[in-house]
Amino acid sequence: MNQPQPTWPEAESERYRSAGHWQGVTFDTYLRRWAADHRERVALIDGDRRWTYPDLDAEADRIARGLRRLGVGRGDRVVVQLPNCAEFVLLWFGLQRLGAVPVHAMPGHRRQEISHLVRASGAVACVVPDRHARFDHRELLRGILAEQEPGGSLRHVVVVGDPGPHGAFIPFEELRETTGPVAGPAGDDSGADSGDLALLLLSGGTTGLPKLIPRTHDDYSYNARASADICAFHAHTVYLAVLPIGFNFTLSCPGVLGTLFRGGTVVVSPDPSPQTAFALIEREGVTVTSLSPPLVPHWLDEAASGVWDLSSLAVVQVGGARLPDELARGLGPALDVTVQQVFGMAEGLINLTRLDDPEDLICTTQGRPISPDDEVLVVDAEGRPLPDGTPGELLTRGPYTPRGYYQAEEHNRTAFTADGYYRTGDVVRRLPSGHLVVVGRIKDQINRGGEKIAATEVEEQLLTHPAITSAALVGVSDERWGERSVAFVVCPGDVPHPRELAVFLKDRGLADYKAPDEVVGVAHMPLTAVGKVDKAALARRLPQV
Ligand code: OOB
DSSP states (O other), rough: OOOSSSOOOOOHHHHHHHTTTTSSOOOOHHHHHHHHHHSSSEEETTTTEEEEEHHHHHHHHHHHHHHHTTTTTTOEEEEOOSSHHHHHHHHHHHHHHHHHHEOOOOOOOOOHHHHHHHHHHSSSSEEEEEEETTTEEEHHHHHHHHHOOTTSOEEEEEESSSSOOTOOOEOOOOOOSSOOOOOOSSSSSTTHHHHHHEEHHHESSSSSOOOEEEEEHHHHHHHHHHHHHHHHHHHHEEEEESSSSTTTTHSSSSSSEEEEEEEEEEEEEESSHHHHHHHHHHHHTTTTEEETTHHHHHHHHHHHHHOOOOTTTOEEEEESOOHHHHHHHHHHHHOOOOOOOOETTTTTTEEEETTOOOHHHHHOOOOOOSTTEEEEEEEOOOOOOOOSSSSSSEEEEEEETTTSSSOOHHHEEEEEBSSSSSSEEEEEEEEETSSSEEEEEOEEEEEEEEEEEHHHHHHHHHTTTTTTTTEEEEEEEETTEEEEEEEEOOOSSOOOOOOHHHHHHHHOOOOOOOOOOEEEEEEOOOTTTTTSSSSSHHHTTTOOO
């Protein structure tokens, strides 16, 4: 039941099972095992609240009962848009206990993104905070419900915090039912199969609307375990979740799940500021955390104040966007930690520098694949493999890289090769050691400090502005973000100011980070020989940093 389509060929699946990558165990059962194995250990800390492993297990039961009462069951999709708080983790395991499927939204997502996620996944429920970052998520969900077409899938909205005056919204606290059956047959409560869909991740997107990525129990738990092995996570690992927990990096590379697999402790940071994080590092004895590159300078500045005791911190992972080599070189000595670069993707493949790699590899490469069964090709424009050292597009397939997006048959024909390799759109150089250096990108995406912006999505929105007749969004290098977005627009009249466009796009329900940083009017769009907008020519019009 509930097989994500398409799946791995049987021969490959068998290979991954016999290699021990796929263990045939669901997250629901893993949680039961952890609770039995670590009776006293603290699994999760959020502020003054603490959960041991058995507490976490019992809480998953309660939430599963509450969800079941709402009619949520095995295979049902539930959009989860929560900031970093313990409820994210509790809910995630409550859903796993039912065999239901969390659909990960990011905290910054707004009407466009959330309604797309609901529609694309056919979600029956959404779980949101009341307010976060001065934004009222209840208002957002009221709008989405009101706009839903008759027969739409969304039936329930659960709110962490105050559900507000909208009587139909369910307070998260009310989900926690202490009595009654949790679910199906004993042993594996969820009744789910380890090959079933365990979660849906959102792709960064290139063309059309962002796609959903089907991750199974087998593949996603391997992702977390293999990462935890390489990072040598153990029962005394204390992991600080600084980036959004719904981000694959934070959840599973090795992140929250990798920590739980090893009996360690997850500490939730409600925001990524160094002040908040350093206070938690000091108080809880945090040993490892993960950052995006734009956070690094802020962390270094604050650490230089010398008022914090960060001596417990041993490893800082950085990923999601290219970390400049000099920043990598500065980070280790400044915090007295081992730096680990992480080049991963929601579509699967994770690359890590190893903790004992020579400093040069740690500072100048984005790591190498975590699995011996990751297959990596670097190819030219015709798809022909290139020798080591020559930059080309990275293609990959393997035990935790799904063979296609969720219900996107047509898109899959071009996003994957005929023999199942995912075309990453990343341009890399491969060293003889297997380490990859990310040197560019051929996908039409902007990576703004780790936040991915699909150019076509924003361009379509810009074209709805009455002053704009043609639009092209281009990424240019930027000191703070790594890349910033520049909208080139053709306007018969005045060119709108970036602030006005930001308000316009916000009103249309687009996440704030997708608003162009800069707007440049052009008389007409330069075209390539095949008649496409020549984005490289547009980028050359700007002063380079
Ligand atoms: C992570 O996942 P996504 O799905 O948000 O983005 C994936 C894309 C990659 O294809 C690449 O273009 C870029 O983000 N990227 C990097 C990078 N890490 C990701 N580019 C250069 N250097 C890096 N270190 O971003 C993600 C998922 C799991 C772990 C870490 C990151």
